[in-house]
Amino acid sequence: MFFSLIFSLCCVTAWALPQYQPQYYSFSPTVGRGHGESFASVGEGRITGVRIWEQSNSYIKGFQLKYENVWTPIYGSTSNEETELLLFEGEAIVQISGKYNPPNYIYCLRFVTSRGRSLIAGQPTGNSFNFYPVDGQSELQIVSGRSDGTGIASIGAHWALIYRNDSKALT
Template sequence: MLTMALLALLCASASASAIQARTSSYNGEYGGSGGQRFSHSGNQLDGPITALRIRVNTYFIVGLQVRYGKVWSDYVGSHLGDLEEIFLHPGESVIQVSGKYKSYLRKLVFVTDKGRYLSFGKDTGTSFNALPLHPNTVLRFISGRAGLFINAIGLHWDVYPSDCRSC
């Protein structure tokens, strides 16, 4: 009898886990195959994305850095182009990312839930458009590969952090 009860409890627990809502998704990698891998997965613990620093030259996205809460990620790429810095408004989130690439990223456009389009780079190459798979999710962190330029980018989506002490 105890064995049957334990088995029933185990089955109920397994089925409850199977129907829990999923919230995370991933798009990418968009770009070429070179460069060293990077990931901001640990940075998302500092809070939501609050600012972007993108460095561009005549042809490519050269470097990038993202602020999570009040903490800037490590800079990836090189320092050969012009630096552009944009801060998100309090509570604003990125809900879509599009761009263009060939061997390197050439253009990035971040779309926010406040209707802003934050555009960097040149409009040439193969297009991509990244959206989260699940409703009410936002861009939580990025990953990719970089060397002298940003070779490729990956986009990671999840719910907005509910506990944001450092924001």
């Protein structure tokens, strides 16, 4: 009886202890001026595409992300200057870099994939920023920031591990 009580107590204690889980979530703090309406991309699964619109030879007007097979709303606004990158199976966004001019807008955006491909739009003028996950297994999950309807005024990135089966592992 005493043995079963001790054994039960040990099992309950071990079950109640928090299990160690590596921290795969990280946040790249927002850069740019905080004016306009806030946004945060919303979607399920892995990001599989990116579109960026720029004001001709100037700032980033807007962007759009594709989660699995569904495009998000456009954050910011559009123009005739559209660039697009569709990701391959298992490919992920692992870095965002660019330039911003604090009183105005994001002037350049570059999305880099796990296969070394990139999408670049805008003009390389202003202060530089470079976003990437703390953990090397994480990938871009959410882009947040502010837009005033004319352009993207600020931008930040949220990184996480997207759990997939082996056929869709990060490559």
